[in-house]
Amino acid sequence: MEDFIARYGFLFVTILQQALLGLSLYFPLMTGQLSLASIGFYALGGYVAAIMGTHPELAPLRETLGFFLYPLEWLVALAASTLLGVALGYPALRLRGIYLALATIAFVLTLGVVVLSLPIAGGAVGIFAIPQPFEDRLAYAWFFGPLLALTVFFLWRLERSGTGRLFFSIREDELAAAAMGVNVTARKVQAFVIGCALAGVVGAMSAPLLNTWNARQGTFDAAVACLAYVLIGGARSKWGALLGAALLVSLPELLRPLKDSRMILNGLVLVLACVYMPQGIAGLFARRRS
Amino acid sequence: MTVVLAVDDLTKAFSGLMAVSDLSFEVRQGEIFGLIGPNGAGKTTLFNMLTGLTRPTAGTVQFLGQNITQQSPAAIARMGMARTFQNIRLFNCMSVLDNVLVPMHARDDVSLWGGVFGTARSRRQEREAQARARELVALVGLADRAEASAGSLPYGARRRLEIARALALSPKVLLLDEPAAGMNQTEKKDLSGFIREIRDRFDLTVLLIEHNVPMVMGLCRSVAVLNFGQLIAKGAPEEVQADPAVIEAYLGVSDNA
Numbered sequence: 001m002e003d004f005i006a007r008y009g010f011l012f013v014t015i016l017q018q019a020l021l022g023l024s025l026y027f028p029l030m031t032g033q034l035s036l037a038s039i040g041f042y043a044l045g046g047y048v049a050a051i052m053g054t055h056p057e058l059a060p061l062r063e064t065l066g067f068f069l070y071p072l073e074w075l076v077a078l079a080a081s082t083l084l085g086v087a088l089g090y091p092a093l094r095l096r097g098i099y100l101a102l103a104t105i106a107f108v109l110t111l112g113v114v115v116l117s118l119p120i121a122g123g124a125v126g127i128f129a130i131p132q133p134f135e136d137r138l139a140y141a142w143f144f145g146p147l148l149a150l151t152v153f154f155l156w157r158l159e160r161s162g163t164g165r166l167f168f169s170i171r172e173d174e175l176a177a178a179a180m181g182v183n184v185t186a187r188k189v190q191a192f193v194i195g196c197a198l199a200g201v202v203g204a205m206s207a208p209l210l211n212t213w214n215a216r217q218g219t220f221d222a223a224v225a226c227l228a229y230v231l232i233g234g235a236r237s238k239w240g241a242l243l244g245a246a247l248l249v250s251l252p253e254l255l256r257p258l259k260d261s262r263m264i265l266n267g268l269v270l271v272l273a274c275v276y277m278p279q280g281i282a283g284l285f286a287r288r289r290s
Numbered sequence: 291m292t293v294v295l296a297v298d299d300l301t302k303a304f305s306g307l308m309a310v311s312d313l314s315f316e317v318r319q320g321e322i323f324g325l326i327g328p329n330g331a332g333k334t335t336l337f338n339m340l341t342g343l344t345r346p347t348a349g350t351v352q353f354l355g356q357n358i359t360q361q362s363p364a365a366i367a368r369m370g371m372a373r374t375f376q377n378i379r380l381f382n383c384m385s386v387l388d389n390v391l392v393p394m395h396a397r398d399d400v401s402l403w404g405g406v407f408g409t410a411r412s413r414r415q416e417r418e419a420q421a422r423a424r425e426l427v428a429l430v431g432l433a434d435r436a437e438a439s440a441g442s443l444p445y446g447a448r449r450r451l452e453i454a455r456a457l458a459l460s461p462k463v464l465l466l467d468e469p470a471a472g473m474n475q476t477e478k479k480d481l482s483g484f485i486r487e488i489r490d491r492f493d494l495t496v497l498l499i500e501h502n503v504p505m506v507m508g509l510c511r512s513v514a515v516l517n518f519g520q521l522i523a524k525g526a527p528e529e530v531q532a533d534p535a536v537i538e539a540y541l542g543v544s545d546n547a
Contacts (some may be wrong), residue, residue, distance in 0.1 A: 154406060161405025162395035162416060165384070169392040172381035179341055179375075181367035181396035181459055190402055235382075 007252075009138030013209065015249045016144035020202045022229035022241030023151050027191040027195035029235050030164070031188045032171035036223040037085075037104035038109045038199040043218025044084065045077035045203025050127035051120060052076065062131075069144075073204045081200025085193040093188040104204065108223055112215050121168045126214020130207050134207055143205045151198060167191055232273050234280025243281045292319045293352075294463055295340070300349035302335050302519075310519045313349070317463070322489060322496040324510035326503065326528070328467040331516040333499045334376055337465050340404050340497075341373050342366040354462065368397055371377045372461035374452040376468045376499070382441030386432050386451055389440050390423040393458040399474060423458065429488075430454040445472060453484075457492060464488075465497045470505055478502060507531065515539065 024038040052058055052073050062069050092103045115121045122128075134140060157166045166187050171179040178184050207213045225248070233244025251269060255262035277284060292476050295317040302310045310332040315322055317323045340346035342363035350359045353482045358366050372393070381389050398419070404412030427436050430450035435443065440451060447468060456464055465486070469476045482505055489496055501507045506513060507527040515523040515530055517539040532538055 010333070071393065080534075131475050157406045157408075161402075162391070162398070162400035162412070162419070163386050163402040163405045165391055166400070168384055169381045172383055173379050175363075175383065176375065176379040177364040177392065177396075180393040180455065181344060181364050182392065183364050183396070183399070222544055229476055 002006065005138055008137065011250060011253055013137055013140045013144060015246050016141060016148050017202060017206055017209070018226075018229065018249050019242045019245035019284035020144060020148055020151060021199060021226045022233065022245045023238065024150075024195040024199040024202065025154070025226055025230050025236055026155070026235075026241045027198070028188070028192045029173060029230065029261075030159075030167040031191045032096070032099045032174065033188055033192065034194060034227075035092075035104045036101055036227060037088065037092075037107050037192075037197065038195060039218050039223040039225055040104075040108040041081045041085065041199035042206070042222075043111060043115070043215075045081055045200035046207040046210075046213045046217050047121055047127070047203075048077040048080055048200075049073040049204040049207035050122075050130050053121045053130045054127055055207065056150055058160065067133060070205075070208070073207075077200040077204035078197050081196045082193055085196030086189065089189040089192045089196075090185070092194060093185055105220065105223060109220065111138065112218055115215050115218070124215065126212055126216075127207075128212040130211055130213060132208045132211060137209065140205070140209045143209075144202075147175075149204065152238065152242075157163045160236070162258075163187075163190070176288075226268065230280075232270065232280055233276075234277075234282030234286075236279065237282035237286065239285075240280045240282035246280070291292060293317070293321050295355055295497070296352040296525040297336075297340075298350045298352070300336070300351065300441060301347045302332070302339060302344060303347045305447060308519045310339070310346075310516075313516075313519075313521050314519065315514050315524060317495055317497060319495055320489070320493070322485065322510045323512040324506040325497060325499045325516065326501070326506055326513060327516035330518075332519040333390040333516055334467060335519075336516070337373060337497075337499065340366075340392060340431070340465060342373055355503055364396070367393070370459065370462035371465070372456035372459040372463070373465035374456055374467055374469060375448070378448050378449055379453055379456070380452060383439055384438055385437050386427055386443070387420075387423050389437045389455050390426050390458045391419055393455060394422065397459065406410045424441060426454040426457055427451075429457075431482055446477060449473075453488075457488065460492075461494065463497065465499075467499045468501065469498070470502055478505050481505075485509060501533075 021038055021042060025035065029034040036156055052069065060112050065072060088107060092100060095103050116124055169182055170184055170187060174184055229244030229248055230241050232248060233242065234240030251266055252262060258265060292436055293316045298314050300310060300313040313336065327333055339346045342361055346359060350447055353369060353371060359371065381392065381480050400415060402423060424436065427433055430453060432447060432451060435447065440448065443451060454471065473481065475507050485496060488494060498506065498510065510527060512525065513527050513530045514521055517535050522539060523533040524533045
C-alpha cells in the first residue's frame with residue numbers, strides 16, 4: 001500500500017492540479033473564447049507564492065502566520081491574477097478566434113521573458129527551497145481537492161444561472177447575442193478573468209508542491225498541454241477538462257511498462273482521439289444521452 | 291401619432307457599392323410598416339444599421355427622439371429595438387426557454403455572483419424571467435417544447451421562437467426580416483394575424499421586410515419600396531402598387547410601353 005501511494009500519490013495530485021488548469025480554460029470557453037493565457041497566470045501565482053515563501057524581508061510575516069501563510073499566498077495570487085486578467089482581458093477579448101489564442105500565447109511568452117529579467121523572480125535559476133507545508137506529496141490533495149470541488153460547484157451554479165445563459169448565448173451566436181442586448185465584451189471579460197484568477201490560485205498552490213519555481217513553469221508547451229485536456233475531454237462541458245486531464249496525465253504512467261515506445265503510443269492516442277472524438281470524451285456521453 | 295423611428299439620409303457604402311443611399315423615412319407609433327424591394331435592394335443592410343450591427347457611412351437614426359447612430363447593438367436592443375433574422379439565428383444548443391430568457395437576463399444585467407450565491411435579488415429576477423419566458427413560449431405555441439433544444443425544432447417553430455425571443459426584450463419596435471419566408475398560404479395568413487395580435491397586445495411598432503406582396507398589402511398601412519439601395523416609393527399600399535417606378539423595379543420596363 002505504501003508503495004502504491006509513493007508511486008501514484010504524486011500522479012493523483014498532479015491530476016487534480018492539471019484538471020484545475022483545464023477548468024481555468026473552460027471559463028472563457030463558456031463564451032466561445034479560446035484563451036491560452038491560463039498558464040501565464042499559473043506562473044504568476046506560483047511566483048507570488050514562491051516570493052512570499054522565500055523572500056528574506058518577509059521572514060517575520062511567515063513566523064507570525066505559520067500555516068496561514070499559504071491561504072494568504074492564494075489570496076494575493078488571486079488578487080494579482082484578477083488585476084492582470086482585467087488589464088489583459090479588455091484589449092485581448094476584442095480579438096476573435098485564432099487571434100485571441102495567438103494574443104494570449106504572446107502574453108505567456110512575454111511574461112516568461114519579463115520573469116527572466118526580474119531579480120526578485122530569481123532570473124533563469126528561479127526560486128528554490130520554497131517552504132513546504134506537507135512532507136507527503138499526496139497530502140497536497142488537501143489543497144487541490146477542495147479547490148477542485150469548489151470550482152465544480154461554482155460552475156454547476158453558474159451554468160444554471162442567468163449569467164451562465166448569457167455566456168452560452170455568446171458561444172452559440174455572438175452577433176445574435178449582441179442584438180438581444182447582451183453586453184458581449186463585458187461578459188467575455190468576466191468569464192476570462194475567472195479563469196485567470198483560478199489559474200493564479202492553482203499556481204500559488206503548486207509552488208510549495210514543486211519546491212522550486214522558474215520560467216519553465218509558464219511555457220508554450222505547458223499551455224498546449226492544457227489545451228489538449230480540453231480538446232480531448234471536450235470543450236463544451238466542464239467534465240471535459242477533468243476527464244482530459246485525468247487521461248493525459250495518467251496515460252504516460254500507465255504506458256510506462258512499454259518503455260521508450262510509450263510516447264509513440266501516447267501520441268497515437270491523442271491523434272486518434274482528435275479524429276474520432278471531435279467533441280471530446282464528454283461529447284460521447286452527451287450524444288448517448290440525447 | 292408620435293414618430294418612434296426617424297431615418298435621415300442614411301447611407302451605407304461597402305467599398306464603393308452603395309448598399310443603401312440617402313434613405314429617409316419615419317415610422318409612427320403603432321404602425322406596421324412594410325419594407326419591400328427586390329433581392330439586394332438593401333433591406334437587410336437597413337435593418338443592420340437600425341440595430342447597430344452595421345455602422346452607417348453617413349446619416350442618422352433617431353429612436354424615441356434619441357440619436358442612436360453610434361450606439362452599440364446591445365444598448366440599442368436594451369432601449370427597446372428587437373429583431374429577427376432572415377436566416378434564423380437562434381442559440382441552437384440551448385433550450386427553447388433559455389433562448390427566450392437571454393434577452394431578459396441581458397436587460398436585467400444579471401449579476402454573476404448573485405446568480406452563483408443565489409441572492410434574494412437574483413432569485414426574484416430569475417423567477418420573474420422564468421414566468422415571463424413561459425408565457426412568451428406559450429404565446430408562440432411552443433409550451434410543450436420548452437425544454438427541447440432550439441436547433442431541434444422544425445423550421446416554422448424556429449421562426450416563431452425567434453419572434454418570442456425578440457418579444458422578450460419588451461421592445462417598442464420590432465423588426466421582422468422576412469418572417470414568412472418558406473411558409474405556405476395558410477401559415478402566412480396565420481402569421482399576419484399573429485403580427486397584428488402582438489402589435490396590439492404589446493403596444494408595438496412593427497417594421498416588416500417581406501417579399502410576399504399580398505401579405506404586405508394586407509398588413510401594412512404604409513410601405514416603403516427599396517431598389518438598389520434607394521427609396522423609390524413610399525406611401526399607402528395601393529398608391530405604391532400603382533407607382534410606375536415600383537412596377538418597373540419588379541417587372542422591368544415593357545418594350546411596347
